[in-house]
Amino acid sequence: MSDFTVLETLVRLLWLVGAAGFVIGLHMMNSPATARRGNQLSAGGMALAVLGTIALLAVYGWAGAAVQPVGWLIIAVGILVGGGLGLYTAREVKMTAMPQLVSLFNAVGGGAAALIAIDDYVRLAGQVSTGGAQLPLETTVATVLDVIIGCITFSGSLIASGKLQGLVASRPVVFPFSRAINVVLVLVWVAGAAYLFAGNVSVPVLALIILAGLVFGVTLVMPIGGADMPVVISLLNSFTGTAVAMAGFVIDNPILIIAGALVGASGAILTKLMADAMNRSIVNIMVGGFGTGDTAAGTAAAGTSAGNVREVSVDDAAIMLAYASSVIFVPGYGLAVAQAQHAARELGDLLEDRGVDVKYAIHPVAGRMPGHMNVLLAEANVPYPQLYEMEDINPLFDQADVALVLGANDVTNPAARSNPASPIYGMPILNVDHAKNIIVNKRSMRPGYAGIDNELYANPKTGMLFGDAKDALSQLVAAVKAL
């Protein structure tokens, strides 16, 4: 092995600096105070790595030949188009629609990783057929893994994004023979991989593996619905990282391997944290969606809870809140849908001015992704010391005068503690029912995302304040001001 030239050494070191930037950047995202700088550091590392690569290509070209003008054109056009689309969507997206955008970015990342391996394979296959090159086993293995994982994450993330956006049915969709189809797809991979690993070079076989990967991504995500979607997105994020690392093996590039492995590991940890928060195993989630099995148990209670609910007027609710000494807001996705974060903060500020102690109780999976609710409230300028995580706030409900539930449902359902027949049994919940009084704002008695009823609403301490979260909060603000 000969030494690198000065420039090549410099670029390799730039890649190393970029990788260090990713690690340190992720580490700085541990704390809200340094998180933004961490992300900027990571972006800086990315810029260095990309600019270094461009310099390397400009001076040394590719595989000993100078890069052709068409090559530069492809790079320039690709960067302009992709960068423009990314910048536009990232700037314009509403924060409530952010999970599906992250899922979309994840899809294209996985797609790019798969394309690298496909392109490399097609090119090498052409050279092998003319006797100009060899295809080592290690490259074939990395190629097959990259293509399978990349294709699954591409189509799977698109479906996940479509489900969150409402373009694809968000309920679990189970189609006939889905298990059988999956078995066939896995057999295609095994047979195809075995054929290619045995030293055969065949583009059609790779195409078959690609197709099986794309179909598997669809059959993997379609049957999963409801509350499990955050876990799926996180898992697919981890898949993309792994696919990128495999792409690094295919083209023998260390920064792809490092960054891909880093994301693969982080995504896996995040996925497990989320699944733990919902008391679900990842295997359970992947095998069957929420509510596909035992919805009957949940809906059976519907009649009773719908019959006994008590409504509370805006003025009564305002008085309860204004004269309480401690109030806990429990925001959920309904709040975000109604774009009512700002109204919630306004009410919170108003109550604080009156000397009421206001806290926000954040369930780990409130919103559509873990931590999503924190982002939405931060956007509305709620100071983050007022945001409490589940373990910290649950003991405080016992002392709270009022718990104000704003569009949260499943995460407040006591059935998760008490009813073993409930599909969400065992999921950690916010102990809203321990507060002295409970006000629940909800558009209607419709069940939540998991599709089951909430016995909290039938609790004698609970008053229901029906209506759109934003309207209800504005009315509450006006009523508190008038007191």
Place this chain on the structure above:
Amino acid sequence: MSPTLVSALTVFVLAILVGFEVISKVPATLHTPLMSGANSIHGIVLVGAMIIAAGADNPLSQVLSLVAVAFATMNVVGGYVVTDRMLQMFRKKPTAPRPTEPGAEG
């Protein structure tokens, strides 16, 4: 195994362990920005996409690498921008009352 493959595998395994260590300490508050930030990092695939684009010498390869570069750039740029948008909203105290509220969209 070639020395290149061995060192690549070494780097791969150590990077996975670093990933576990760095991530396991992040509070739930920051999980969404973290997921989005990690999502941007795998946009490093852009480096690979540019390398294959540089060597694209036939129409199929040119199309594949063009799509790969565009996809990867979208991942990088969009990912970092949306993560930054989320994180700039985390602050301890509202510095100045913003001219927001009734009717303001989020």
